[in-house]
Amino acid sequence: MWVFDLDNTLYPAGCNLFAEVDQRMGEFIANFLGVPFQYARHLQKSYYRQFGTTLCGLMHVHGIDPKSFLEYVHDIDLSGVPADPQLAAAIGALPGRKLIFTNGSRAHAERVAGKLGVLQCFEDIFDIVTSNYVPKPRPECYDLFLKTHGVDARVSAMFEDMPHNLQAPHALGMTTVLVASQMKDGGSPQEKRRAVELPVHVHHITDDLAGFLCKLAPTQRAAGEAPDVSGGANDVSQP
Numbered sequence: 001m002w003v004f005d006l007d008n009t010l011y012p013a014g015c016n017l018f019a020e021v022d023q024r025m026g027e028f029i030a031n032f033l034g035v036p037f038q039y040a041r042h043l044q045k046s047y048y049r050q051f052g053t054t055l056c057g058l059m060h061v062h063g064i065d066p067k068s069f070l071e072y073v074h075d076i077d078l079s080g081v082p083a084d085p086q087l088a089a090a091i092g093a094l095p096g097r098k099l100i101f102t103n104g105s106r107a108h109a110e111r112v113a114g115k116l117g118v119l120q121c122f123e124d125i126f127d128i129v130t131s132n133y134v135p136k137p138r139p140e141c142y143d144l145f146l147k148t149h150g151v152d153a154r155v156s157a158m159f160e161d162m163p164h165n166l167q168a169p170h171a172l173g174m175t176t177v178l179v180a181s182q183m184k185d186g187g188s189p190q191e192k193r194r195a196v197e198l199p200v201h202v203h204h205i206t207d208d209l210a211g212f213l214c215k216l217a218p219t220q221r222a223a224g225e226a227p228d229v230s231g232g233a234n235d236v237s238q239p
Contacts, residue, residue, distance in 0.1 A: 001149075001156035002094050003174070004122075005136075006102040006109050008161040009209065011081050011116055012181040020076040025054050028072045032064060053103055053135040055128065066133060074108035083117040090213035091121040100125040101145055101158075103135045124149065142168045159209065163202055170201035177212070178205040 004010055007018055022044075030040035047057020058064045091098060098121055102109050106127040113119035126145050134141045146153055153172035159179055160166050166176040178198070198205060206212035 001096060001151050002091070002098045003101050003145075003151070003156055003158045003169075004091075004098070005158075005160045005162075005165065005179075006100055006104060006112060008181065009159055009179045010087070010100075010113065010118060011084070013161065014181065015080050017076060017078070017081065017112070021073050024073040024076065028069055029054075029058070032058075033062070052138060053128070056133060056135060059133060066129075070105040070108070070128070074105055074111075078111060078115045081112060081115045083115070084210060085117060086214070087116065087210040088118045088121060090210050091118055094213065094216070098122050099149060099151075101136075102126070103128050105129065137162075137165045137168055139168045139171070142172060146172070163199060167201045170203075176201060176203045178202045179209050180205055180207050181209065 007021075011017070025044050026037055026041045029035070029044055030037045033040065033043075035043075043057075044054045047054045047061070051057040051060060055066055055069055058069060059066055100109050100113065100122050102125065104127060106125050106129065109125045109127060110119060113122065126148065128135060130148065131141045131144055134144070136142070145151065153169070153174045157175040157177060158166060158169040159177045160169075161179045161181070163178055166178060170176050204212075
């Protein structure tokens, strides 16, 4: 099983989509609570730190309708997301099942993956609604993901852009890959040097997901065998 986060993982961080989402979260809170935007931003970040996502904080403290929040914050311009036929080919060539696992909404994942040209590569999307609004990195979110899709963690690989979101998958026995595309163009030599000194819960790192996947052995592996991602291990340009 191949499991991919969506934002800043399937597309490069340089697309900067989350800046749009971040802005719209502040706007939603300001409008919903009738408070100044700067105070709304303060609440937004406080809820993120306390509850794992801004949405969870708003639901817990203010009882908001999560559907209206998700629709508003994900109503963003995707013109900066290029089609990526190399990534589509690389994911399509992977043997076995593939899933998107995101803290965003299914609609957002479908829009973004469709713009990238990779949506057809995936069997399904496990989104924040499917997780009963329990977000990554909370362990119970991963447990529900595995149960919902019948995933054996020991023969699965997880691709993520946030290192802390790989702690629970590692504990479950998954192979973990950190996608650090922000380093490809803008990372300093010092940042790249630190990045390749991986924490114990990160097995591999890459700043080029499509290139990383293209290096994997293309042959079909036997059922029950763990994904072999060693071909792209530590695929970060050396300083």
